[in-house]
Amino acid sequence: MRLRLTLGSALSLLLSGIIAASPGGLLPQWQEVFDPGSRLSLYFNLYLGGLLLGLTLARLTPVRHPWFPMAMVLAGLGLLGVASAQSFDAVLWAALPLGLGVGAINLSGNSLPGDLYPERRMIVLSQVNAAFGVGAIATPFLVSFFPWREVLTAFAVLAFLGAALVWKAPASRPPAADGGHPGNGWLWLLVLAIGLYAGLEQGFATFSGAYLTELGYPTALAGALLSAYWVAFTAGRLLMAYWVARDPLRHLTWLVCGAVGVALLYxxxxxPLLFPLAGFLIGPVFTTLMALGQGRAGNAAVAYALYAGASGSTLVPALFALLPVAGIPWGLLLVGLALLALTQRLRRLDARTAL
Known part of the structure; x- marks a missing residue:
């Protein structure tokens, strides 16, 4: 049963990665078929509303069954809604259930492995989270080179399979007593940094393809580079984890500086064809900040991190959607600089606490 539930958690995070990467991969097709214009911002806002609601319901409900499998089914139905859409209005109707399902999936999928393997929580969670990167890697490639409606239908089938695997998932364990932390100010700065990070991650992923096509590059090339971005993202998260852990905030500062440099290349x-480098550089940021928060402020910081990630990954792209395509580099640069400033501030506060 533990193996089945672990595979189900991995499949749930694979689905989360698929849905997170879908707007970037599908945006050129949506522009060609639906011409969404400024309504694209409404999609992100509806998705955010559903995501925050799903996350809140999952946080307030320690019982995972039947809500976790139901969230998988709901996300699958949302994918089917987008796959069958004949207008962008239908895509908008699917945004809310997609967000609702993903919100519950993110909390349950990330917390269940820790409850199943308390003695190896960090190792198993890192391995399971690799599934998110796989989904994000595969999606832009698949929707660029194969009929996107059929691809989304296949993803929906995966969601229904995942619901069966997490059937009868156990309830959440009571939170453990955690150590002290350097104050609420530090925690809220951390939460804001996570929100900006998530916005930067999705900004690169969602709008780089549209920016490249605006420069005259073919859609297939943009999709392939977006897949390369997620490959680099997953590689950075796995390969640099041990290095970042030696001096987390110092090394994160260097990585964010590098991401700002990539934004300047636009x-x-x-x-701009080198934008996949940004994925490698920012790959470890979220997991490192969330681990710092959990270590300093307890398990509640995980929920705060997910709230921040959900908000940032939706609100920042919604603001980007209001920009002309030529303004995308400025948006990436400003968000990157803001994240750099927050990381430096956290580093200084952390140094004072150590004294």
Whole structure:
């Protein structure tokens, strides 16, 4: 049973990665078929509303069964709604159930492995989270080179399979007593940093393809580079985890500086073709910040991190959607600089606490 539930958690996070990467991969097709215009911002806002509601319901309900499998089914139904959409209005109707399902999936899928393997929580959670990267890697490639409606239908079938695997998932364990932390100010700065990080991650993922097509590059190339972005993202999270852990905030500062440098490349065509480098650099940021929060402020910080990630990954792209395509580099640069400033502030506060 433990193996089945572990596989189900991995499949749930695979689905989360699929849905997270879908707007970036589908945006060129949506522009061609639906011409969504400014309504794209409404999609992100509806998705955010559903995601926050799903996360809240999951946080307030320690019982995972039947809510976890129901969330998987709901996300699958949302994917079917997008796959069968004949207008962008139908896509908008699917945004809310997609967000609702993903919100509950993110909390349950991330917390269940820790309850199943308390003695190896960090190792198993890192391994299971790799599924998110796999979903994010595969999605832009698949929807660019194969009929996107059929691809989304296949993803919906995976969601229904995942619901069967997490059937009868056990309730959450009571939170353990955690150590002290350097104050609420530090925690809220951490939460804000996570929100900006999530916005930067999705900004690169969602709008780089549209920016490249605006520069005259083919849609297939943009989709392939977006898949390369998620490959680099997953590789960075796995390969740099041990290095970042040696001095987390110092090393994160260096990585965010590198991401700002990639944003500057957008002003210098054809260098925007190098945007997958940003994925490698920011890959470890979220997991490192969430681990810092959990270590300093307890298990409640995990929920706060997910709230921040959900908000940032939706609100920041919604703001980007209001920009002309030529303004995307400025948006990426400003968000990256804000994240850099927050990381430096956290580093200084952390140093004072150590004294």
């Amino acid at each position: 002003f210098l065509p054809p260098l």
